Amino acid sequence: MTQFDIIVIGAGPAGSAAATWAAKQGRSVALIDKATFPRSKLCGGLFTERSRAYYHEIFGQEVDLSHAVTRDEMAFWHDGRELAVLKDIPPLHLTMRLDLDAAMFTHALDAGVEDFTGQAIAELTETAVKLRDGSVLKSAVIIGADGVNSIVAKQLFGKSFDTKTIGFGLEIETPLSAQDPATQPLRIDFAAATWGYGWSFPKQGSTTVGVGGLRAPNPDMKDQMQRYIRTLGLPPEVGKVKGHHLPFGDFRPTPGRAHILLAGDAAGLVDPITGEGIAFAMKSGQLAAQAACDAIKSNAPHTALGLYNYSLKDIHRNLRIARTLRRIIFAPRWQKSLIGSFSRSGTVRTMYMRLLAGEVEYPELARNVLSQIPRYLLNGFRRTP
Ligand SMILES: Cc1cc2nc3c(=O)[nH]c(=O)nc-3n(C[C@H](O)[C@H](O)[C@H](O)COP(=O)(O)OP(=O)(O)OC[C@H]3O[C@@H](n4cnc5c(N)ncnc54)[C@H](O)[C@@H]3O)c2cc1C
Structure with missing residues (x-):
């Protein structure tokens, strides 16, 4: 059995941010992920200036955007009609999650975090994690940053998310485009999905095309995806369609219990209008780590949730207002x-x-x-x- 101050489960933006922040404060941290890095994650990869600021604050360096496409123009469409092209907007960076998440994970290792990636979890209790290879890790605080299908949330609340309020997204990554990728606009299509939208994001060497929105009013999302592919002038078999849940405004008002905290998608922290999740994942990871460090320092790990929830109040307020505006x-x-x-x-x-x-x-x-x-x-x- 190995003892740590903090165990972080999931090494996406939320988990790597949490692990890095805690390690920088001198805490011993175990970072577990069932995947090995680099690993891909279904995502538009849109990285905003908000994300860039959080990245810098948490990891202490500028995000490497050498593999990204940066645009200061965005086209908005509705039902096959161009509504507007906005020029000179704050820069938007189109990243590949394979590179982005690998960079964040590397920062965590550089900060001294112990690497338990490529390890599936066999058993999870309130104070210990048993890995499939038989090793047992114990800690004062556990941070569940294991995404929308979080097993930590499931253990605490019986299910990872509510099927009535969850969102869903479908995407293809295609080397094809109706336009030259160098000049291809970054494009959002309102009404490509009900209570959601469609997107076409140019990347280096490919385009990410997707539709996403609330799952319940979109039982035919696959058809909507096909319609959207046609709208963009792409052939039907343009790429393999993949899907993933998205906690589109479906946040947990109480993200954890005592010394077990949930961050990022596991806590449902995705903007209910724009679908942006990377920024709040990193920020909530940082806040969870700070709450864990403070609670451990005062010898009261069970107070971590109270501290964390208090620090999340601005994000929660934003998401509540956004959910109302979404209606x-x-x-x-x-x-x-x-x-x-x-x-x-x-x-x-x-x-x-x-x-x-x-x-x-x-x-x-x-x-x-x-x-x-x-x-x-x-x-x-x-x-x-
Ligand atoms: C189709 C789609 C498009 C999107 N587009 C954008 C976008 O353009 N911009 C944006 O900001 N956001 C976007 N999002 C949202 C964004 O992807 C998420 O909000 C973000 O990835 C959340 O980060 P996270 O660290 O909480 O979770 P994740 O990135 O999902 O990371 C969770 C990690 O936990 C690991 N894990 C899971 N289960 C276990 C387990 N049992 N044991 C160990 N490890 C486990 C996984 O391997 C993974 O590495 C999109 C989402 C979808 C579905």
């Missing part, structure tokens, strides 16, 4: 008037981009949207037969 933004009833106002109003478009870049947060966006609601409602009622 207006994605509701089929209001979509037409919102899309109209998106194509007409520079303010609405700029606000959306600043939100994505992390320059404004949801409370400010909410104030803006709320001031426009009477007009949306009026337009909506005018259209109601």
Whole structure:
């Protein structure tokens, strides 16, 4: 049996951030992942300036974007019609998760974290993790950063997520594109999925094409994906379609129990409007690690959850507001008037981009949207037969 201060399960953005932050404070950390790195993760790989700032703060260095494509333009489409092309927006980086996650994992090892990747978990208890090779790891605090299908969340709450509120995304990675990849725009298509959207993100040597949204109102997401592939002018057999759940606003108000904390997708911390998850995964990993270190320092590991939950309050507030706004933004009833106002109003478009870049947060966006609601409602009622 090996004793650590903290065990982190999952070495994605949340887990590597948590492990690095705790190790930098002198804590002994075990980082477990069933995969070996580099490993791929189904994801658009859109890395915002918010993510870039968190990355720098947590890992102490600039993210390596030499394998990424960076754009300061984004095209918005709706139902096969171009709504607007936004120019000079804050830079958006299209990364491959294979490289990005491997870099974060390497930072964790460099910080002194002990590597238990490529190891499946045989048994999980409140204080110990037994690996398939028979070794047993014990710790004062456990951080579950094992993604949307989290076994730590399942152990605590009986299930990893709620099937009624979870999101889902489908993606292909294709070397083909209807346009030259060098000039191909970064593109978002509203209405490619119900309560969600479609995306086409140029990468170096490929394009990531996907649709995603709430799972329950999209029982035919595969068909929507095929329609979207056709809309983009790509052949039907353009690439292998893969799917993954996405906790699209489905966050846990209490992310853990006593000395067991959940971070990233395991805690449901994905933006319910933009689908951005990498930024909050890293940030929540850092906050979970800080809470764990503080609780251990005061000899009271069981207080970790209280400390962690308190530090998450701004993120939770943002996600709550975003979930409310989503009812207006994605509701089929209001979509037409919102899309109209998106194509007409520079303010609405700029606000959306600043939100994505992390320059404004949801409370400010909410104030803006709320001031426009009477007009949306009026337009909506005018259209109601
Ligand atoms: C289709 C799609 C597109 C997306 N596009 C974007 C985007 O463009 N930009 C963005 O910011 N976000 C995007 N997201 C969300 C983003 O991918 C996630 O929010 C982010 O990966 C969460 O990081 P994480 O560290 O919490 O979990 P993950 O990245 O899922 O990492 C979890 C880790 O835990 C490991 N693990 C799982 N189970 C176990 C186990 N039993 N034992 C040991 N290890 C385990 C896994 O191997 C994995 O390495 C997208 C998601 C989807 C599904």
